[in-house]
Amino acid sequence: MISRIEKDHRRFREIVRGRIRENLRRYVSRGDMIAQKGKETVSIPMPQIDIPRFIHGDNKGQGVGQGEGDPGDPVGEEEGEGGAGKAGEGEGDKTVEVEVTLDELAQILGEELGLPNIEPRGSQTLETVKDRYVGLRTTGPESLRHFKATFKRALRRQISMGTYDPRHPIIVPVREDRRYRSWKAEPKPQTNAVIIYMMDVSGSMGDEQKEIVRIESFWIDTWLRSQYKGIESRYIIHDATAREVERDVFFSTRESGGTMISSAYRKCAELIEREFDPSNWNIYAFHFSDGDNWSVDDTAACIRLLREQLIPASNQFGYGQVESPYGSGQFIKDLTAAFGDEQMLVTSEIKTKDDIMDSIREFLKGGR
Structure with missing residues (x-):
């Protein structure tokens, strides 16, 4: 019950x-x-x-329809001018x-x-080894000695030999009494994933734009972590150059230089090649920028890196363009023109915080 x-x-x-x-x-x-x-x-x-719950009791003449008054009188109101009175002293809403x-x-x-549940790519299942204690044995390291089993064995031996004195219950284990925990290594399937966040921190990306990125990253993280048992997050910031940083630095750094998006994409490709073999990892990359890039040539380099390295290695590559009064907003147009209906590349425009929900849906609705 x-x-x-x-x-x-x-x-x-x-x-x-x-x-x-x-x-x-x-x-x-x-x-x-x-x-x-x-x-x-x-x-x-x-x-x-x-x-809410019902409370049983006596109304004592205070219920609706009881007591003094004529039909049509307001219920529960005191006489006097509406809205008049002193400032309240009681507690407000809690x-x-x-x-x-x-x-x-x-x-x-x-x-x-x-959102649909994510279907991991077929070969991205790793086997981790987990040790499980399965019994006792007569040999082993002292750190695994089972004291209770050892003393029970010693007590049984002393009783059978007649050397146990209940008035002086001293139990002295010998070498043959010792018992040690034994274990068995069991393979445990585990699907691993990594999320690589990239953000433009040049002068055109202000605090409001970075706050949007922070909020959206939190929700993307929350969803993807619910889909995988093992997951890592990595962070790359860039202006004209790119570098990998810790999470706190990712959300607090602001630079004043120009923007070369290809520097972040190269750093991401290097990170994947060095640490995250696509045959063993589900890889999610998300890049946030205001759409301003250094030159047409650098945009061409970005498209080449996406087509040849990043998209083939990733479950999905997401580009989120945050509106800024200083950014041109051209980059998302260039990506759309270059990749058309490519399913592994998802783009989203985030003009204000009110657009974050819709952007999250765009990024995650594919279930990849």
Whole structure:
């Protein structure tokens, strides 16, 4: 039988889930959910939630239709001028922070956006080895000695030999009494994936544009991590040159130089070649820029790198163009003209934070 508290908790989670779905676009655009509490949960601010329930009792003449008054009189209002009165001294609306796991968040995102589960590429299944203790044996390292089994064996031996004294229960194991844990190495299939984020940090990319990238990256991360058991994230920033950086640096760096997008694509291709063999990894690359590039020749170099190296190695390559008052916005047009209906290359225009949800859907709806 399910206890009342378990029913209330389940009902509470259902209400929380419904509130998140109803306000998902607002949460996404404002970044409310990125207040990370730990590796597996996030904290979500929402109005206080009360579990509705019936309360039995005596109305004592205070219910509707009882007491003094004539038909047509307003219910529950005091006489006096409407809206008049002193400032309130009571408590206002309360908000609570509800912790939600990233898996729950990913499930809500998938349901709201209608995202299909990802089908990993056929050969990207690695075998990791996991040790499992399966029994005891008479030899082994001292670090694996099973003390309880050893002393039980010694006690049994001393009782059978008549040397055990209950008044002085001293048990002294000998070499033959020692027992050690034995283990078995079992292969464990594990699908691995890597997400490579690239971002233009030149002078035309301001704080607002980088905040959009931060929010969208969080949601892409959340969804892809729900689809794979093992996943890594790598970060590349670029202006006229590119370099790999840590996550915090990725979201806080701002440069003032020009833009050569090919530098980021070369760095990404080098990273894949060095560390992520496409036959063993599911590779996702996402590049965010305002669409401004140094020259037509550099754009041609980008298209060549995409066609010859990055797209063949990736499950999907995503390009998100963030609108900036200083960027030309030309690059997405060049990609569209060069690749047409290429399914492995997905482009998205993100003019404001309100477009993030639609951009996420564009990037993830293919289920690749």
